[in-house]
Amino acid sequence: MIPVQHIHPMLVHFPIVFFLSLAAFDVVAAWRGASLGGRSRAGTISFVLALLAGLSGLATFVFGGLAMEVAEAHGLHSAIAEIHEGLGGLTAAAFAAWALVRGFLWWRNVRLPGLARTALPLIEVAGAVLVTVTAWYGGQLVYDLGVNVGHVGL
Numbered sequence: 001m002i003p004v005q006h007i008h009p010m011l012v013h014f015p016i017v018f019f020l021s022l023a024a025f026d027v028v029a030a031w032r033g034a035s036l037g038g039r040s041r042a043g044t045i046s047f048v049l050a051l052l053a054g055l056s057g058l059a060t061f062v063f064g065g066l067a068m069e070v071a072e073a074h075g076l077h078s079a080i081a082e083i084h085e086g087l088g089g090l091t092a093a094a095f096a097a098w099a100l101v102r103g104f105l106w107w108r109n110v111r112l113p114g115l116a117r118t119a120l121p122l123i124e125v126a127g128a129v130l131v132t133v134t135a136w137y138g139g140q141l142v143y144d145l146g147v148n149v150g151h152v153g154l
Contacts, residue, residue, distance in 0.1 A: 005070040005148040008063040012138065015060055015095060018053035019131050022046060023124035030121045037105045037112035037120075047106040054099025061092035071147045078145060084137035091134045094127060 002010075026036055026046055034042040068076075068085055104110070112120065141147040 003070075004063070005067040008060060008067040009142070009148075011056065011060040011063055012135070014056035015053050015091070016131050016135055018049050018056060019095060019124070020128050022049035022053060023121065023128040025049065026121040026124050030117055035111060036117060038109040039106060043106055047102045050095075050099045050102035054096040057092040057095035061088050064088050067148055076145075076147055078141070078147075080137055080140050080145065081147065084134065084141055087130070087134040087137060091127075091131050094130060098123075098127065 025042075029036055029042040029046070034040065036046055037043050064085070068081060071081065105112070142149055
């Protein structure tokens with residue numbers, strides 16, 4: 001069976017990829033003048049990406065908490081870990097909330113007016129920055145501190 005602390009690193013790439021793809025897709029779609037709201041083709045693709053980012057973000061956060069418990073049980077006490085945990089919670093909540101917003105827009109077939117069409121991709125770029133910063137702190141835990149990583153004996 002897979003140790004619980006190894007599930008978080010397996011899941012963590014999904015919300016990163018889904019949200020970065022969502023932001024990139026919506027920036028390009030908005031630039032090309034596509035409708036990002038409602039049940040348009042671009043709106044549906046955006047909704048699905050937002051939903052996948054939200055769901056995978058929540059799962060990643062849950063397993064990240066379990067991985068943190070294992071690391072703390074093995075003696076981890078790090079400000080970097082606390083920052084990563086806080087950012088992870090914020091990222092998961094933001095992605096879940098964004099999935100709900102995009103789901104509402106899709107479900108109600110809401111067509112966005114001019115300013116909202118510009119704001120939507122900008123909000124997603126901010127989310128992409130948030131997940132990138134969160135991932136950077138996670139990388140610090142693994143690559144600098146070796147948290148929950150088995151060391152190879154040579």
